[in-house]
Amino acid sequence: MFKHVLPGLVCVAFLSACASGGQSIANAPKPPTIAEAMAQADAAVMAGQNDKAYTILKSTSATFPTEKTPWVRMAQMRFDSGNYGEAIVNALEALSRDPDDTLAHSIVAVSGLRVTSKALADLSQKNNITGNVRSEAQDLAKLLRASLGQEELVPGAARTVQRKEQPKRAISAPASKPPATANNSSDPFGALK
Incomplete structure (x- = not known):
């Protein structure tokens, strides 16, 4: 008889486990929508809790993996x-979701320039800009000048070049007309004689 009751008890145990699992899922809180999460993050920033806002944005990016907004905010x-x-890492994550996001492109570009300028400033203080690093820095400066359409990256910081005054050209009078002949004949070759 024990052989017949044991399989029945196992089936009852499995069925009761399945039935109770559905109730816990129905009672679980729903994750906030993207708008609610952004509002929570904004409220945390306004309260001066930037770490909390970043944590909210990070969990929102995991909940909504295709959404770029949390990445741009982070x-x-x-x-x-x-x-x-x-900032560069988070902006690149946003760009992987929306390659046309202008703000993310701007964050990558400006952050990269600031990191580069700090590194170059540190190197120049130590006088260690030589060889390939120096030539690459000069190439980057040329590229920046070309992209900005400026001769100098920092206007007004370059040395002023004094130009020699060129002598002024004399303004000449307009050429005078050749003297007119008194003979107004119809022969055009008459003046050549």
């Missing part, structure tokens, strides 16, 4: 705090 927060490396 990139902007890191950029504003001066953490340019993380």
Whole structure:
């Protein structure tokens, strides 16, 4: 008899486990929508809790993996705090979701320039800009000048070149007309004689 009851008890146990699992899922809280999460993050930023806002945005990016908004906000927060490396990483994540996002492109470009300028400033203080690093820095400066359409990257910081005054050209009077002949004949070759 024990052989017949044991399989029945196992089936009852499995069925009761399946029935109770559905109730816990129905009672579980739903994750916030993207708009609610952004509002929570904004409220945390307004309260001065940037770490909490970043955590909310990070969990929102995991909940909504195709959404670019949390990544752009995280990139902007890191950029504003001066953490340019993380700003670049977060902005690149946003660009992987929307390659045409102008703000993300701007964050990547400006953060990259700030990291580069800091690294070059550190190297120049140590007088270690030589060889390939120096030539690459000069090439980057040329590229920046060309993209900005400027001769100088920092206007007004370059040395002023004094030009020699060129002598003024004399303004000449208009050429005078050849003297007219008194003979107004119909022969055009008459003046050649």
